[in-house]
Amino acid sequence: MLKTLKEIAALLDAQWQGEERQEITGVRGIEEAGPGDITLVASHKYRKKLAITRAGAVIQSEREQPLYKNVILVPDPYAALAKLLLLYYPEDNPAVGDRTGAFIDPAAVVSPEAVIFPQVYVGQGARVERGVVLYPGVYVGNESVIGEDTVIYPGVTIYRRSLIGRRVVIHAGVVIGSDGFGYASPGANNLKIPQIGYVQIDDDVEIGANTTIDRGTMGRTWIQRGTKIDNLVMIAHNVVIGENSVIVAQVGLAGSAKLGKSVIIGGQAGVVGHITIGDRVMIAAGSGVHKDVSPGQVVAGFPHLPHREWLKKEASLARIPELRERIAGLEQRIKELENRPVE
Numbered sequence: 525m526l527k528t529l530k531e532i533a534a535l536l537d538a539q540w541q542g543e544e545r546q547e548i549t550g551v552r553g554i555e556e557a558g559p560g561d562i563t564l565v566a567s568h569k570y571r572k573k574l575a576i577t578r579a580g581a582v583i584q585s586e587r588e589q590p591l592y593k594n595v596i597l598v599p600d601p602y603a604a605l606a607k608l609l610l611l612y613y614p615e616d617n618p619a620v621g622d623r624t625g626a627f628i629d630p631a632a633v634v635s636p637e638a639v640i641f642p643q644v645y646v647g648q649g650a651r652v653e654r655g656v657v658l659y660p661g662v663y664v665g666n667e668s669v670i671g672e673d674t675v676i677y678p679g680v681t682i683y684r685r686s687l688i689g690r691r692v693v694i695h696a697g698v699v700i701g702s703d704g705f706g707y708a709s710p711g712a713n714n715l716k717i718p719q720i721g722y723v724q725i726d727d728d729v730e731i732g733a734n735t736t737i738d739r740g741t742m743g744r745t746w747i748q749r750g751t752k753i754d755n756l757v758m759i760a761h762n763v764v765i766g767e768n769s770v771i772v773a774q775v776g777l778a779g780s781a782k783l784g785k786s787v788i789i790g791g792q793a794g795v796v797g798h799i800t801i802g803d804r805v806m807i808a809a810g811s812g813v814h815k816d817v818s819p820g821q822v823v824a825g826f827p828h829l830p831h832r833e834w835l836k837k838e839a840s841l842a843r844i845p846e847l848r849e850r851i852a853g854l855e856q857r858i859k860e861l862e863n864r865p866v867e
Contacts (some may be wrong), residue, residue, distance in 0.1 A: 525549065525612055529581050532562065533596050535611070536604050539586060542594030546580050551608050554579065562608065565591060566601040583608075617657050617675060626658075629666075647684070665701065671727065683739060689727040695755070697734040700725070704738040704745075704761025704779060717741060719761060726750075732757065732773070741779075754791075766803065784819060808834075 527548050533540035549560040554570055557563040557579035565571060565584045574582070574591055581594035583601050590597065598604040618639050625642030628634055632646045637654035640646070644658045647666035652658070655673035662676050665684035670676070674692040682688065683701030694700070706717040721740025725747045731737070732755035737745055740762045747753070747765050754773040759765070763777045766785035771777075775789050778797035783789075787801055790809030795801065802819030812826035825834040 527611075529594055529596070532581075532608070536596060536598055536607060538604065539597040540595065541590050541597070542581065542592075546594050548580055551605070551612050552579075554582075562596070564601055564605050566605075615675075621657070653690075668701075677733075683723075685722040686739075687722065687724045689725055689729065689749070691728050692725055693730040695731060695733040695735075698731050699736045700731075701739045702736060704741050706741050706761065706779070721745070721761065723747075726767075729753070735759070738763075738779075748785075760797065772809070806831075 528544060529540060529542055529546040529548060530544035532548055547560060548562045552558070552561040552563060554563045554565065554573045554577050557577055559578055559580045561579050562581045562583060563577060563579040565574065565582050571591065581596065582592045583596050583598060583604050584591055585601055586597035586599055596604070621639035621641045623640045626640050626644040628640070628646045629648040629650070631648045632650045632652070634640065634646060634652040635654040635656070638652045638656040638658070640658050641660045643660040644662045646652060646664045647668070649667040650664050651669045652664065653670060653672045656670050657675045658664070659676065659678040661679040663681045664670060665682055665686065667684055668682050668686045668688070670688045671690035671692065673690055674688055676694045677696040679696050680694050681699045686701040701723045703719040706719060708715040708717060719739050719741050721743050723737050723739050723745045726749040728750045729747050729752070731753045734755055735753055735757040737747065737759045738761040739745060743762060745759065745761055745763050748767045750768040751765050751771070753771045756774050757771050758776045760777055760779040762780040765771065765783045766787060768785060769783055769787040771789050772791040774792045776794045778795060780798045781795045781801070783801045784803035784805065786804045789795070789807045790811070792809055793807050793811040793813065795813045799813070800816045801813070802817055802821070804820050805817050806822045807813060807828070808824035808831065810826065811824050811828045813823065814827045817823055822831040823829060824831045825837065829837065
């Protein structure tokens with residue numbers, strides 16, 4: 525695809541500066557970009573690379589003075605980048621699929637406009653709606669529902685009665701609806717508690733590779749609209765994740781944890797079960813959240829603290845070697861004073 529600088533600015537409804545006929549044929553990183561590429565300058569660490577980049581143009585924040593000869597000025601550089609990536613590199617989802625070798629139960633309802641590849645299994649009573657793409661190796665359990673225009677990549681397993689909304693993207697290796705981890709007399713008899721609930725995933729959710737989402741023990745595990753989940757996340761039974769939340773890789777959410785809207789959780793954080801995380805909470809990477817967090821807070825650490833308190837704690841920990849030396853010196857001084865003869 526070829527667009528001029530002026531045309532791209534019009535598509536983004538953005539201001540621009542430079543050579544309007546500058547041709548842009550792709551989008552690349554600042555170090556790899558060539559004369560036909562547009563690149564992104566969204567943080568100060570990339571500014572010094574402008575001196576060596578060969579890019580034909582850059583995208584930057586409109587809140588700063590233009591940094592390059594050909595520049596597009598936008599309110600949110602990352603949002604502009606997303607639009608351009610979709611423009612230049614659209615998803616290559618197939619229009620048709622060869623259903624030969626797929627198993628579709630006679631009692632399943634599959635739209636003729638769904639794309640079903642070989643080695644797909646669609647169980648009894650399942651419903652697959654128009655525009656759905658099921659890649660090889662996808663298993664759709666009995667009575668599950670897959671909403672319109674959802675894309676499910678190879679090797680995904682969707683257990684019985686799972687409800688998947690519209691325009692959902694599920695990456696390879698995801699398991700949805702496996703049994704929650706529930707046992708009576710744990711460590712003794714380990715009597716398994718039947719997991720009879722289900723998973724509900726609302727519209728416009730994206731789930732990263734090899735993530736697992738357990739079914740509810742009773743009731744549902746619920747991922748609400750617009751939430752984005754990274755790779756290798758573990759979501760336990762009866763968890764609720766509010767709309768437009770972001771869960772980064774290797775996060776673990778224990779059973780019945782409730783997350784509000786627009787919650788952001790950094791990588792490798794853990795949340796214990798049966799607690800409530802309020803709307804717009806941010807949880808730093810590696811945190812251990814052990815009790816309720818009220819809306820709007822930023823927390824960090826293990827166990828978690830308000831972010832400012834955690835920063836003070838970490839700063840104090842860094843001074844421990846120095847403080848130990850000072851204490852040892854004071855102890856020695858006290859000892860010398862105690863042993864000094866009384867005059």
